[in-house]
Structures are given as C-alpha cells and as structure tokens.
Amino acid sequence: MFKHFFLLLCLVSVSMFTSCDDDDNTANTTSRQAVISDYADLVLANYQAARADAVELDQSITDFIADPTAMKQQLAKNAWLAARESYGPTEAYRFANGPIDGEINGEEGPEGLLNAWPLDESYIDYVEGAANAGIINDMTLMPTITKDALASLNGEGGEENVSVGYHAVEFLLWGQDLTAPSELLAGQRPHTDFVDGGTAANANRRCDYLKACSALLLDHLQILIDQWVPNGPYRTTFLAQDDETNLSNIMTAIATLSKSELAGERVFTAYDNRDQEDEHSCFADNTHRDLRLNFNGIRDVYLGRNGALEGASINDLVFEANPTLGASIMGQLNTAQTAVYGTAIPFDFAISDDATRPDVIAAVTALRTLGDRIVEGGSAIGIEVRIE
Secondary structure, three states: OOOOOOHHHHHHOOOOOHHHOHHHHHHHOOOHHHHHHHHHHHHHHHHHHHHHHHHHHHHHHHHHHHOOOHHHHHHHHHHHHHHHHHHHHHHHHOOOOOOOOOEEOOEEOOHHHHOOOOOOHHHOOOEOOEOOOOHHHOOOOOOOOOHHHHHHOOOOOOOOOOOOOHHHHHHHHHOOOOOOHHHOOOOOOOHHHHOOOOOOOOHHHHHHHHHHHHHHHHHHHHHHHHHHOOOOHHHHHHHHOOHHHHHHHHHHHHHHHHHHHHHHHHHHHHHHHOOHHHOOOOOOOOHHHHHHHHHHHHHHHHHOEEOOEEOOOHHHHHHHHOHHHHHHHHHHHHHHHHHHOOOOOOHHHHHHOOOOHHHHHHHHHHHHHHHHHHHHHHHHOOOOOOOO
16 A cells, blocks of 8 residues: 655645645645554565565575585575565564564564574584583583474573574574674684584584574564464554554654664663674674664654655654654654764774764764654654653
C-alpha cells in the first residue's frame, strides 16, 4: 500500500500548487491508519530482506566449512557484512512492544538470540591466553553441538554469555580483534582454525558451531516474518489496536533507539570507556556500519519509506499538525544523519584517537536531540512518546 507522497512539497510551495489551498485541506489529510498499515508493510519487507541475506550467508558458511580455505572464509565474511546491511535498520522496530523483543506465545521474542551483545568470546571459543576456553572446547558441557543446545545456553549464567546470533557468527569468522585501533584492522582468525589438524583444536566442532549459529539466524528471522505477514498473529493484533497505542509504540521505539540505545549504550559507553570491547561489531570492525544502519532505520520509520518506496508517515502527520515543528524535526534528522555518518572508520579508532573523538560526541548529541524532537512531534499530534 505504499504510495508516493508530496505533502512536503505542498507545504513549502503553497502558491504553486492549488491543491494545497485551505479549501482543499481534506485532500492532504494523512490517515493515521494508513501510517500504521504502511509501517507494518515496511517492517515485513525489512525482515524479509534480512532473511534473504541470511540465506546467502548460510550458503557461504556451508561452502566454507565444506572446504575451509582463506578465500572461502573471506566470502563468508563478505556475506556476513552484507547480511548486517539489511538487519541493521530493523533495530528501529525494537522497544515498540512488538514481537522482536516483546512476547510471542508467552515467550520472549528472538532479539536476544539474533543480536545480543556485548559478547564474552571465551564463552564460545578459545581466546588469547586460554586455548581451551568455550563451548567449542568443552565436550562435557556440550558433547554434540546442535541448534537447540546452543540456543539453550544463550545468556546462561550472565548476559554476556552470548552463544548465538550475528555476533557469535562474527566472532567465529573473524576471531578476537587483538590489533591496536591505529592499525585499522579487524580480527585475524586464520582459516586453518576450521581445518582438522590445523592451528586450533576441535576444528570440526568449530565448523558445527558456525553452521548451527547460521541456521538459527534463519529460524529466528522466519519467526518474525511469520508474525508480520498479512493475517499473521502479531500483524492482526497490531492492526486491530487503536491508532493512539500503535503510534505511541512506533514513535517510542525510534525515540528510544535514538536517544537512549544508540546515543547511549552503543556510542557513548564505548566513547567514554575508549574500549573496543564495548563496540557493537568489535570483531569485524563493522560498528560504524551498525550505527549508520540503525540510524537509517529511525529515519525510514519516521519518513515511512523503504528504499525507493514511500508511504504515509509520521512526518506527514507532524507537518500537518505543526509545519514549523515538522521542519525543525526534519532539520534535526538531517543534522543527526550528518553526524552519525561523520564518525571515523573504524569505530575503535574513532573512539580512541583524540582527533576523531569530537566527531563521536557530536553524533551522541545529535541523536539525543533527535530523540527529544520525536517526543515533541508526538505531542503535536496528540501522542504520548516515552523514551525508555
């Protein structure tokens, strides 16, 4: 139900477009139900894209463990990076009481099984100074590595005991990043870690672990797709809820991601500690993309768009209620985008180098302000927005 919309053009060019005259206001009234329905379409499309890329990742991993060469390891790494491009924007659907981190049939949603971090590497595999660490090297804890067994150990004994998800796959492909930030290098795990008799023990178990983690990504993304498809359980519930509740949840999610989760947990904590262990994708040095993609998710939800498609949006509602505030929020959205995209690459260098650190704190400030502006936008349209 996506459509092209021209509300912004109408608002700034009233004298040029007679359809925007006061006598024809009804032609430009955005339906709240359209915003909500188009949001559901956007969510579904993004999760479908994320799973399609996860399928490609799974195939690359299958090819790699069947013939663990350096070239095939790099192809698997490339596929992981591509998979993060489609998953990153979906973070904007968290904190919205939806299936990703709400409840599905009385159980927690799969967010913690997909994207949990930070990750204690030694819970999974060997680390520097501990050659026998991790589930992979503990046959007593897990005699046979299976999907169900790995999922059951996720978060067992501590929230950093992450056993599955994108970052577990990342660690297995790249290994620890033991390089100095100034070297601009990611983890350097050798492909021989997956070769029987190679540089590390239990190569076959490492292959089994990597394959099981990849398969779990597909399972958990499919759970979300099944919830959001037309007539799916959550989508049916979502569309039946009152407009105020839905808009409050949608706007609370992006305001919280902007001001609290992204500006705080994902950027400022790492900035404050100057510690690459606090960055989101610390093994692959892909954190700069995580941050940009998470911001893209906020922007896309606010503007009601997904790639080349555009739908009814929160932006429409705010502009109709208060054009001045609408313009202010758009200005802050652009300011935040410039700031987030302006941090140095890779992120561990950005937070450690004195010359690049000011750009990081500028991104924090811009994201915090954006979160506050989204709250103001909610007030303008009569919606309570809460920053978690």
